[in-house]
Amino acid sequence: MATSLIENDWTGEDVSIAQIExxxxxxxxxxxxxxxxxxxxxxxxxxxxxxxxxWQSAAEETLAGMAERHPSRTLLLVPxxxxxxxxxxxxxxxCFPIGDRAVCGEVIELALRGNRAFAPxxxxxxxxxxDLPVFCRWRGEPRWDSTEFEQLTGIVDRLIVDSTExxxxxxxxxxxxxxxxxxxxxxxxxxxxxxWRSLLASLWPAVGGVxxxxxxxxxxxxxxxAGWLRSRLGHDVELEIEEREVLEGIDLDGxxxxxxxxxxPNASDVLSAQxxxxxxxxxxxxxxxxxxx
Amino acid sequence: MTGPEHNPLADGLNLxxxxxxxxxxxxxASGDLTSKKLMPALYSLAVRQLLPEHFGIVGAARTxxxxxxxxxxxxxxxxxxxxxxxDQEVWDGLAGGMHYITLDFADEKGEDELRDTLTKLDxxxxxxxxxxxxxxxxxxxxxxIVDEIAERRAAEGWIRLIIEKPFGHDLxxxxxxxxxxxxxxxxxxxxxxxxxxxxxxxxxxxxLRFANGIFEPIWNRQFIDHVQITVAESIGIEGxxxxxxxxxxxxxxFQNHLLQLVAITAMEPPIDFTADSVRNEKVKVLKAMHTPxxxxxxxxxxxxxxxxxxxxxGYREEDAVAPGSMTETFVAAKLYVDNWRWADTPFYVRMxxxxxxxxxxxxxxxxxxxxxxxxxxxxxxxxxNVLLIHVQPNEGVSLAxxxxxxxxxxxxxxxxxxxxxxxxxxxxxxxAYERLILDAMLGDATLFTRSDETEEQWALVDAIVSxxxxxxxxxxxYASGTWGxxxxxxxxxxxxxxxxxx
Numbered sequence: 001m002a003t004s005l006i007e008n009d010w011t012g013e014d015v016s017i018a019q020i021e022x023x024x025x026x027x028x029x030x031x032x033x034x035x036x037x038x039x040x041x042x043x044x045x046x047x048x049x050x051x052x053x054x055w056q057s058a059a060e061e062t063l064a065g066m067a068e069r070h071p072s073r074t075l076l077l078v079p080x081x082x083x084x085x086x087x088x089x090x091x092x093x094x095c096f097p098i099g100d101r102a103v104c105g106e107v108i109e110l111a112l113r114g115n116r117a118f119a120p121x122x123x124x125x126x127x128x129x130x131d132l133p134v135f136c137r138w139r140g141e142p143r144w145d146s147t148e149f150e151q152l153t154g155i156v157d158r159l160i161v162d163s164t165e166x167x168x169x170x171x172x173x174x175x176x177x178x179x180x181x182x183x184x185x186x187x188x189x190x191x192x193x194x195x196w197r198s199l200l201a202s203l204w205p206a207v208g209g210v211x212x213x214x215x216x217x218x219x220x221x222x223x224x225x226a227g228w229l230r231s232r233l234g235h236d237v238e239l240e241i242e243e244r245e246v247l248e249g250i251d252l253d254g255x256x257x258x259x260x261x262x263x264x265p266n267a268s269d270v271l272s273a274q275x276x277x278x279x280x281x282x283x284x285x286x287x288x289x290x291x292x293x
Numbered sequence: 294m295t296g297p298e299h300n301p302l303a304d305g306l307n308l309x310x311x312x313x314x315x316x317x318x319x320x321x322a323s324g325d326l327t328s329k330k331l332m333p334a335l336y337s338l339a340v341r342q343l344l345p346e347h348f349g350i351v352g353a354a355r356t357x358x359x360x361x362x363x364x365x366x367x368x369x370x371x372x373x374x375x376x377x378x379x380d381q382e383v384w385d386g387l388a389g390g391m392h393y394i395t396l397d398f399a400d401e402k403g404e405d406e407l408r409d410t411l412t413k414l415d416x417x418x419x420x421x422x423x424x425x426x427x428x429x430x431x432x433x434x435x436x437x438i439v440d441e442i443a444e445r446r447a448a449e450g451w452i453r454l455i456i457e458k459p460f461g462h463d464l465x466x467x468x469x470x471x472x473x474x475x476x477x478x479x480x481x482x483x484x485x486x487x488x489x490x491x492x493x494x495x496x497x498x499x500x501l502r503f504a505n506g507i508f509e510p511i512w513n514r515q516f517i518d519h520v521q522i523t524v525a526e527s528i529g530i531e532g533x534x535x536x537x538x539x540x541x542x543x544x545x546x547f548q549n550h551l552l553q554l555v556a557i558t559a560m561e562p563p564i565d566f567t568a569d570s571v572r573n574e575k576v577k578v579l580k581a582m583h584t585p586x587x588x589x590x591x592x593x594x595x596x597x598x599x600x601x602x603x604x605x606x607g608y609r610e611e612d613a614v615a616p617g618s619m620t621e622t623f624v625a626a627k628l629y630v631d632n633w634r635w636a637d638t639p640f641y642v643r644m645x646x647x648x649x650x651x652x653x654x655x656x657x658x659x660x661x662x663x664x665x666x667x668x669x670x671x672x673x674x675x676x677x678n679v680l681l682i683h684v685q686p687n688e689g690v691s692l693a694x695x696x697x698x699x700x701x702x703x704x705x706x707x708x709x710x711x712x713x714x715x716x717x718x719x720x721x722x723x724x725a726y727e728r729l730i731l732d733a734m735l736g737d738a739t740l741f742t743r744s745d746e747t748e749e750q751w752a753l754v755d756a757i758v759s760x761x762x763x764x765x766x767x768x769x770x771y772a773s774g775t776w777g778x779x780x781x782x783x784x785x786x787x788x789x790x791x792x793x794x795x
Contacts, residue, residue: 103713194306201302232301261342283305 009092017126020089024106027093031104045275046128047074048136050120050152055139055165062267063107073129076109077120079148085114087123121151133157135275141166144175153183160274162188163220170223173292180285186274189220190284192264196247197228199260203252210252212238217247225250227291228283312734313451314347314420316411320438321429322352322363322393326457328370330488331427334726336371339387340380343731347421349390349414353407355397363393376724390418398434398441408445415447422450425734429457431536432466436473443477455484455733458549459540460742463758464751471744484733485742489550491725494688496740498557498655499566501682501690508680509562511659514638518677521656521793522554524644527600528651529773530622534613541620546644548754549742552579554684555640558655559630568738572746579749583629587760591780593623595647598773605647605773619768622646625781626757627788641785643792647773653684656793676707679793688722689713 008031010023051059056078063074088111095102108127112120128134136156142149153159159179166172179185200207210229215222222241229237246264250257265273317335319327338344352363368388372379392410396403415422426442428435435456446452454474461467474483489495502508511517524546530537537545556575563570596607608614608622623645630640659678679693691711698704732740742750770778776792785791 197302198306201300201306204300204302207302229302232304234301281305 009090011088011090013088014086015089016087017123020091020108020127023089023091024093024108027091027106028104031093031095031102045072045132046134047072047275048124048134048152048156049074049076049139050136050148051076051078051139053078053080059137059139062271072105072132073127074105074107075124075127076107077124078109078111079117079120080111080113081115081117083111083113085116087112087116118147119151120148121155124152125155128155133278135160137161137271139165141168141172144178153179156183158184158186158274158278160186160188160271163224164189164192164218166220169219170227170291173223173227173288177285177289177292180280184278184280185284186277186281187220187224187284187288188267188270188274189218190224190281190287191270191273192247193221193225193228195260195264196225196250196257199257200225200229200250200252203257207252208233210237212240212253214240214242214251214254215247216242216244216249218245219243221247223291224284224287227289227293228287230293231286231290232283311343312345312731313423314345314418315423315425315450315734316349316351316390316414316418316420317425317427317730317734318351318353318407318411319427319429320353320396320398320434323354323356323358324429326429327352328366329374330724330726331429331730332367332370333375334724334730336375336384336387337377337724337727338731339383340377343727344387345420345734347419349392349411349418349420350387351407351410351414352391352393353396353403355395357395358393360391360393364388364391367391390414398430399437401441404441404445412447415450420450422447423452424450425453425455425730427455427457427730432459432461432470435470439473439477446477451736452478452482453484453733453736454478454482455486455730457486459544460485460549460747461751462539462544464748464755467747467751471748475744480744481736481738483744484729484738485744485747486729486733487549487553487742488725488729489553489684490740490742491727491729492684492688493722494682494684495554495557497688497690498682499571503562512657513634514636516659517638518658518660519639519641519788519790520558521654521658522551522558522640522642523652523654523656523793524551524554524642525648525650525652525776526646527648527774529595529605529608529647530611530614532612534611537622538614538618538620542622542624542644542646543754543758547624547626547642548750551642551644552582552750552753553742554653554655555582555628555630555642558657559635559640561634566739568741568743571739572743576743576746576749577632578630579746579753581630581632581635582749582753583631584753584756585626585628587763589627589784590757590760591623591625591778591784592621592761592766593625593645593771593778593781594618594620594768595622595645595771595773596769598647598775600647600774607769607773608647609769619765623648623771623777623781625777625784627784639788641790641792643777643781645777649774649776651686654793655682655684656680657682675705681709681793687713 008027010027012019012023049059049063059076063076090109092107093104094107095104110123112123116123134156135158136152137160161176163169163172176185210233213226213229215225219241222239226237226239319331321327335344335350368384371384394403394407394410396407411424414420424447428438430438439454461470502512556578559578560574561577563574594608597610598605608620609616609618623643625641625643628640628642629635629637657680661677662675675695676693681691681693683689683691689712691709693707693709695705696708698706729740782792
């Protein structure tokens with residue numbers, strides 16, 4: 001992969017959307033070499049990340065890891081409801097060389113101050129790239145009945161959460177399940193169990209009668225794996241969780257399952273995989289419902 | 294789906310189809326193809342865990358080498374040529390099942406040793422008698438090996454033969470080879486490889502045509518003026534005089550890669566993407582292809598010149614090339630596909646070595662706008678729309694359209710709308726051989742050439758070559774580093790057209 005070149009950026013306080021668009025156009029035109037063809041802006045999606053201040057640096061790190069794979073327009077929204085009203089922007093153009101040209105993605109980092117934090121849709125809508133899918137990565141557990149959550153889930157095609165970040169498990173899955181008919185949801189915690197689910201599936205038919213599992217992993221992974229087994233096998237499966245940072249092992253009725261082959265994917269790989277999918281995942285939806293039941 | 298045999302846990306999982314356990318035998322394992330393409334491809338498949346869980350590789354060639362020497366040489370090849378970073382753990386997994394057998398292909402004892410090694414690997418690695426034989430050998434050696442393999446066919450398991458180009462030398466030899474293969478093997482066990490079909494951009498041509506509603510309605514003689522296909526290499530024959538003197542550009546590129554590109558551009562939509570549906574449509578195009586008269590085929594041979602600023606020798610000065618060689622290193626031709634869709638629409642094709650740059654493109658030139666009101670205002674003459682498919686390098690698609698130059702007045706210029714593969718999909722493109730080896734292991738022949746397809750290709754080549762017996766052009770007729778002989782330009786000028794500007 002080519003090295004990323006952050007060619008240019010711009011910061012502004014108390015900015016307007018028109019100003020943001022103007023500055024982006026300027027950054028794009030300045031990024032091309034003099035006399036050369038203009039650089040290309042890649043347009044495969046708009047990617048929104050909702051990151052409250054405590055999640056901001058984690059969000060930036062993940063975005064940096066995958067900017068080259070999905071060099072689209074990214075809107076990083078940082079709500080600051082306690083600050084005075086206003087909108088601050090940090091715009092950066094990230095260009096990657098291909099042959100004698102470069103492909104540029106744009107990262108628009110916006111601090112939504114004061115009341116702006118409760119009206120994100122009106123800020124995001126004018127900045128979406130027309131006719132392309134919109135993904136929203138929501139950091140932390142959403143306030144399920146908040147205006148900002150309702151607004152953003154109303155305009156995006158796919159909501160990406162990581163239920164590992166949620167304190168209120170498994171009850172929060174019931175809240176999430178209410179969204180399934182409104183917006184396509186995917187869960188990074190679920191994606192991280194995929195290697196293990198493939199492994200468990202390979203143990204069929206012996207695994208079919210499993211009654212209890214013990215998961216050494218995050219709480220989200222434990223609940224989702226148990227929910228998945230319950231929903232697929234059609235009978236109850238008891239769950240015991242031994243909390244770990246990552247999924248380290250699964251016991252089936254007291255017997256340790258073998259370790260799945262390959263290495264676990266990193267945060268950027270997992271998010272990147274989610275951005276390649278567009279349709280609902282009925283197996284996840286069933287697992288989340290069964291986890292909450 | 295339900296029932297005791299159905300695994301409910303497998304539903305919804307993104308389980309990649311993994312081939313059955315098997316052993317891969319590479320005949321010609323000491324050659325460049327094995328070290329530059331096959332082994333790096335196998336390594337990349339191993340990195341992505343796409344190889345069978347139970348898998349062994351046996352290299353076979355005349356060169357004396359031990360298992361360890363072979364593994365060491367292959368390791369260096371992977372380190373040098375793989376698109377993936379070298380990972381010792383992945384390599385160890387692959388090298389653990391790797392063996393080498395010194396073998397003269399007609400040598401019964403060597404063949405017996407190969408069979409015994411494979412039987413042993415079946416026991417050790419649980420490969421169940423399944424075999425993939427890769428023929429990276431000259432066509433003359435294939436027949437003998439095929440007989441030997443058939444004689445020693447294991448009682449259990451499947452067999453797949455992957456056969457490299459050139460598949461024969463002319464129609465008769467291709468037919469003979471097909472007959473010999475068919476004596477022992479069914480057509481679905483034979484995978485004639487043309488690595489162009491494994492290229493993402495060639496497959497993208499199918500996606501472009503058949504997954505978009507806007508192209509197919511205008512993909513015909515009513516809207517398309519002509520098609521230009523260029524397969525240009527800037528390199529010379531790279532020490533392969535022995536092969537190239539026999540083959541020339543017509544057998545090296547035209548018979549296989551070039552005709553595949555024409556077939557994919559001109560074929561009717563297949564009813565599905567299965568091997569037979571796709572190949573039936575391609576064969577129809579080849580059958581409908583009009584044999585061009587001698588005036589419509591241009592031959593060339595490169596003389597000395599400059600490539601990328603470096604002085605290079607002419608073809609006749611290359612090592613082991615006859616000083617008076619009449620082998621062509623360039624072919625340009627005007628082809629017609631005589632069917633309802635393409636009647637009277639020329640396909641101009643050209644291919645050659647030591648051309649100005651390495652480039653494979655398919656350019657579909659549309660007819661002019663019927664009455665452009667801007668003729669006077671056009672800055673450089675209004676040019677017709679061209680849909681350009683870049684097969685290599687810089688894989689992508691671009692569409693040339695006329696646009697207004699900003700400012701007062703009405704000045705029109707041609708601009709390109711570009712889709713660069715690497716821009717939208719930043720994952721590294723898999724090498725063609727990765728896809729093709731995996732497909733062969735899975736038994737999917739969609740991207741391989743069927744026997745009747747090869748024979749149709751050779752029939753066209755034979756018809757062209759038969760004209761060439763009669764005259765002796767004055768070679769060399771183009772300087773290295775140019776776009777071929779002047780007669781190639783005249784081929785299009787006669788029709789009031791010209792090759793695309795680069």
